[in-house]
Amino acid sequence: MKIVILGTNHAGIAAANTLLDHYEGNEIVMIDRNSNMSYLGCGTAIWVGRQIEKPDELFYANPAQFEAKGAKIMTETTVTAIDFDQKEVHATTKSGENVTQNYDKLVLATGSRPIIPDIPGKELDGIHFLKLFQEGQAVDQELAKDTVKRVAVIGAGYIGTEIAEAAKRRGKEVLLFDAAKTSLASYYDEEFAQVMDENLTNHGISCHFGECATAFKGVNGRISQLVTDKATYDVDLLINCIGFTANSALASDHLETFKNGAILVNEYQQTSDPDVYAVGDVATIYSNALQEKTYIALASNAVRTGIVAGHNIGGTTLSSPGVQGSNGISIFGLHLTSTGLSLQAATRAGLKVAFSDVEDLQKAWFLHEDNDKVKIRIVYEEDSRRIVGAQLASHSEIIAGNINMFSLAIQDHLTIDQLALLDLFFLPHFNSPYNYMTMAALSAK
Ligand SMILES: Cc1cc2nc3c(=O)[nH]c(=O)nc-3n(C[C@H](O)[C@H](O)[C@H](O)COP(=O)(O)OP(=O)(O)OC[C@H]3O[C@@H](n4cnc5c(N)ncnc54)[C@H](O)[C@@H]3O)c2cc1C
Ligand SMILES: NC(=O)c1ccc[n+]([C@@H]2O[C@H](COP(=O)([O-])OP(=O)(O)OC[C@H]3O[C@@H](n4cnc5c(N)ncnc54)[C@H](O)[C@@H]3O)[C@@H](O)[C@H]2O)c1
Secondary structure, eight states: OEEEEEOOSHHHHHHHHHHHHHOOSOEEEEEOSSSOOOBOGGGHHHHHTTSSSOSGGGBOOOHHHHHHTTOEEEOSEEEEEEETTTTEEEEEETTSOEEEEEOSEEEEOOOEEEOOOOOTTTTSBTEEEOSSHHHHHHHHHHHTOTTOOEEEEEOOSHHHHHHHHHHHHTTOEEEEEESSSSTTTTTSOHHHHHHHHHHHHHTTOEEEETOOEEEEEEETTEEEEEEESSOEEEOSEEEEOSOEEEOOTTTTTTSOBOTTSOBOOOTTSBOSSTTEEEOGGGBOEEETTTTEEEOOOOHHHHHHHHHHHHHHHHTOOOOOOOBOOOEEEEETTEEEEEEEOOHHHHHHTTOOEEEEEEEEESSOTTOOSSOOEEEEEEEEETTTOBEEEEEEEESOTTHHHHHHHHHHHHHTTOBHHHHHTOOOOOOTTTOOSSOHHHHHHHTOO
């Protein structure tokens, strides 16, 4: 069987590795327009903020590894069209040569691109996006310039908040904007996001929330001012981080799509064309919290969906268990993690939910060093008492592991009452006998 994989980043790599490592006798062709593969965008802010010196280790795979396993890999080759009737992929190489690859099964792993705000001045120099390694390099080079003193970041979601920290660590004056009332509003309720907002402000980032960019103005073709619905700011550099949109244009005329344009897939990652699979940021994903298909762009989902598609194409039926959109962020030592739905998000989705909040020390009360407070919220359905979300905030790194338990609870449809008496280990170095997770579940009304 000939399998063509379009896009060789996290989702395409996972599909290819699954097929190459577990199934024999297939011809695998991988095509990508980029010159590199496997770039971990999650490391961009860590590198740009000089928490690591170099970006070299942010790549975990290269074309030679796939060639060694028998795949044909075509980088710097842009797919221009797909003929789904003839089962052919048309592409153009770097040198301008047009090439065609036929397929028995096709994997769409073309990912996503940042959304471009449609406002005047968007074409000015000094306005950047952050997705590709090359875009990270461009921002890194800008931050090295002495002339770049004031940086505006539009969008205080994950990328915006992380790059705001990085620019601050590079000694810049940083202004962070979001249309929402707080940072991280898509992931956390106000009570949690405000902890982050305070942290950002305390570290010298100027937060402008509930404020929308309306125009970018320039001098000699380069950004010099940001105009919002509230004021005008002089800026030397602007970074847009207002979310991703699926790269589905190659297939959206032929395949069924979700309301945001992502390719609709079933639990086997199969699209409305049975010979075409879609994985990662280009595809929808099933949310166990919402109990319906949705769109969540995460590298963790890209890897899992690639594995699922690989096995199903290879011949092993494997159904995806769905996801919770579990995520985390760490800014100037403050960690926030969440899974499933916040109270706001659940209410917006029409769920009738309640919540339980607790605040306590991470470790036992008699340990006075490195024993930070933890803030926890569990969100659950009022009638069924099914857990649909959890949020944690602390300077303690231990919370990073805890959120995964809530992810499993949501996946397995556990109720808040089932969580209350769950056997959680106790050791003073890590927690208290009255664990805050237990206490949050026990105190649910
Ligand atoms: C700055 C940043 C930080 C992030 N941090 C995290 C994090 O901490 N945790 C997390 O889980 N997620 C994180 N993400 C999100 C994560 O990077 C994405 O969800 C992930 O990259 C999706 O992988 P993918 O393979 O589906 O798509 P992509 O990474 O978008 O890859 C798609 C590939 O398809 C190729 N392609 C597209 N169109 C064509 C075409 N026509 N022809 C040929 N090739 C094509 C592209 O060149 C690309 O290589 C972060 C993203 C960014 C940008
Ligand atoms: N730590 C992580 O897990 C991590 C890190 C980086 C990126 N990612 C993922 O990558 C994807 C893209 O990240 P992102 O930060 O671009 O998106 P995001 O969805 O996290 O945040 C986008 C932010 O932009 C704001 N916004 C939207 N339109 C706006 C406008 N016109 N003006 C001002 N603000 C506006 C939104 O309110 C939101 O807070 C997301 O799926 C994210 O989860 C994850």
